[in-house]
Amino acid sequence: MQAQKKKLFIRTFGCQMNVADSEGMAQVLSDQYLLTDRPEEADIYLINTCAIRRKSEEKVRSLLGSLKALKKRRPQLILGVGGCVAQQEGDRLLGAAPHLDLVFGAHGIYRLPQLVARAAAGERPVDVELNRRFPDLPPRSWESYPAQTFVTIMQxxxxxxxxxxxxxxxxxxxxREADDIIREIRGFLAAGGLExxxxxxxxxxYGRGLREPVAFPELLRRVASLRGLQRLRFATSHPRDLSDELIVAFGELSALCEHLHLPVQSGSNPILKAMNRGYTREEYLDKVIRLRQSCPGLALSTDLIVGFPGETAADFEQTLDLMRQARFDQAFSFKYSSRPQTRAAAFPGQAPEDVKAERLARLQSLQDELTLAAHRRLVGQIREVLVESTSKRSSRELCGRLRTNQVVNFHGPQDLMGRLIQVEITEAHPHSLKGRRVETPPPA
Ligand code: SF4
Structure with a gap:
C-alpha cells in the first residue's frame, strides 16, 4: 500500500515568476507532499516572498509574525521562507523569527527535498546559493493545470x-535549453493544455550561454508551431531588447496572443537615464507604433513608478503624456520605494510620501480613463475567451480572459471551465468586462 502523502501549503507573494516558482516548489516536493489550500492542515508551510517593494516585504514579515500561534499549536509543522526576501536576508530571518525552520533563496527551490529533510531532523538550514545554470527538474504532473500554465525559460x-x-x-x-522547454510544453499540450x-x-x-544558441523570437516560433497550442504569451520584456524580429512575430504567429506587457517605468528621459533603463521615451514610443503596425489589435500593458528620486513635476507630466500617446490598456503603477543594495537608494531628491501619493492617484485616474475607453471599444464585439474560474463577484458567474488579456465575466455552466468559447461583450467597466456567451463562432 502506498504511504499517504503529507500536506504542503504555499503562500505566494509577488509576480508571475513567483507563481511559477511556487509551482516549482510543489513539483520538487511532489514525491512526498500534496498541495493543500488549508494552512491549518499543512505539514509544511512555505512563504514565497517578493522583495521588489518595501510594502510586499512588510506583508511577509507581518504574516511570519502571525504564524507564531500556528507553530505553537502544531510544533511539528515545518515553516519555511523562500524567494527574494529570503535571498536578501538569509540567516537574519532565523534570528528575527525563532519559530522559523528553514530559509531558502531564489534558487534553493531546487534543493528543497534535502532542505526539508534537514529541517525535519531539527536543523534550521539556510540556502541562499545562486545557480549558474538551469537545474534539471523532475517532470511536471499536469493534472492540476488543465488549460493554462507558466513555463520558466530564464532566470x-x-x-x-x-x-x-x-x-x-x-x-x-x-x-534554459530550448529542447527542455519544448519537451515540457509538449507534455502540457498532450494533457489537453491550451495556453x-x-x-x-x-x-x-533569452538565449545567452546556451549549448545551442537560440534567440527569443526563434524560441517563440518553435513553441508557436507546436500542435494543440492555442494561446502563447510571454513576460516580461525589456523595451531596449525588443527586437525588430519580435515585433514582426506579433503579426505572423497565430498562436501568439495580441497582448504585450512592456514596462516603461517613466515617460521622462532624465528619469529613464537615472533609472538606467537604456532607452528614451522616443525610442519606446517608436516601438509602440511599430508593434501596432505589425499587429493592429495589440493590447499593451506596462509598469510605472512615480516619485523616483529627483522626479520633478515636469518629469511626471512627461509620464502622463507618454501614457496618453501609448494608450496603455492596463498599467501596474507604484510609488517608488528604496530597496537595499540598489543605487537609487542613495540618490538625492527622495520624494516625500504625500507627493508620491498625489502623483500615483493622478496617474491611476488617467489610466482608469484609458482602460475604460479601451473596454468601451470592445462592447458589441464577439471575442474568444478562455474560461479560467468562477467570478470573484458571484459564484453563478464565470470569468475568463480575452486573447488581448482583458477579464470578462459572464453567466455559464461550470463545465465550461478550461474551455475556449465565444462571448459577446455587453458592458465595459473600469477593471473588467461583462459578456454573454454566444454559441456560434463569429464570421471569418
Ligand atoms: S530589467 Fe531592470 S527592473 Fe527588470 S528585473 Fe532587471 S533590473 Fe529589475
Missing amino acids: GCDNFCSFCVVPYVRGREYS VTLLGQNVNS
Missing part, C-alpha cells in the same frame, strides 16, 4: 536598473 537579470533589487536576489541571467506563458525576468535576452 535572473543583468540589467541593474538603479531601483531594482532583482539582480541581487535572483542573480545573473541564465537561460502557455513563457516566463523570465527579461525574456527578450
Whole structure:
C-alpha cells in the first residue's frame, strides 16, 4: 500500500515568476507532499516572498509574525521562507523569527527535498546559493493545470536598473535549453493544455550561454508551431531588447496572443537615464507604433513608478503624456520605494510620501480613463475567451480572459471551465468586462 502523502501549503507573494516558482516548489516536493489550500492542515508551510517593494516585504514579515500561534499549536509543522526576501536576508530571518525552520533563496527551490529533510531532523538550514545554470527538474504532473500554465525559460537579470533589487536576489541571467522547454510544453499540450506563458525576468535576452544558441523570437516560433497550442504569451520584456524580429512575430504567429506587457517605468528621459533603463521615451514610443503596425489589435500593458528620486513635476507630466500617446490598456503603477543594495537608494531628491501619493492617484485616474475607453471599444464585439474560474463577484458567474488579456465575466455552466468559447461583450467597466456567451463562432 502506498504511504499517504503529507500536506504542503504555499503562500505566494509577488509576480508571475513567483507563481511559477511556487509551482516549482510543489513539483520538487511532489514525491512526498500534496498541495493543500488549508494552512491549518499543512505539514509544511512555505512563504514565497517578493522583495521588489518595501510594502510586499512588510506583508511577509507581518504574516511570519502571525504564524507564531500556528507553530505553537502544531510544533511539528515545518515553516519555511523562500524567494527574494529570503535571498536578501538569509540567516537574519532565523534570528528575527525563532519559530522559523528553514530559509531558502531564489534558487534553493531546487534543493528543497534535502532542505526539508534537514529541517525535519531539527536543523534550521539556510540556502541562499545562486545557480549558474538551469537545474534539471523532475517532470511536471499536469493534472492540476488543465488549460493554462507558466513555463520558466530564464532566470535572473543583468540589467541593474538603479531601483531594482532583482539582480541581487535572483542573480545573473541564465537561460534554459530550448529542447527542455519544448519537451515540457509538449507534455502540457498532450494533457489537453491550451495556453502557455513563457516566463523570465527579461525574456527578450533569452538565449545567452546556451549549448545551442537560440534567440527569443526563434524560441517563440518553435513553441508557436507546436500542435494543440492555442494561446502563447510571454513576460516580461525589456523595451531596449525588443527586437525588430519580435515585433514582426506579433503579426505572423497565430498562436501568439495580441497582448504585450512592456514596462516603461517613466515617460521622462532624465528619469529613464537615472533609472538606467537604456532607452528614451522616443525610442519606446517608436516601438509602440511599430508593434501596432505589425499587429493592429495589440493590447499593451506596462509598469510605472512615480516619485523616483529627483522626479520633478515636469518629469511626471512627461509620464502622463507618454501614457496618453501609448494608450496603455492596463498599467501596474507604484510609488517608488528604496530597496537595499540598489543605487537609487542613495540618490538625492527622495520624494516625500504625500507627493508620491498625489502623483500615483493622478496617474491611476488617467489610466482608469484609458482602460475604460479601451473596454468601451470592445462592447458589441464577439471575442474568444478562455474560461479560467468562477467570478470573484458571484459564484453563478464565470470569468475568463480575452486573447488581448482583458477579464470578462459572464453567466455559464461550470463545465465550461478550461474551455475556449465565444462571448459577446455587453458592458465595459473600469477593471473588467461583462459578456454573454454566444454559441456560434463569429464570421471569418
Ligand atoms: S530589467 Fe531592470 S527592473 Fe527588470 S528585473 Fe532587471 S533590473 Fe529589475
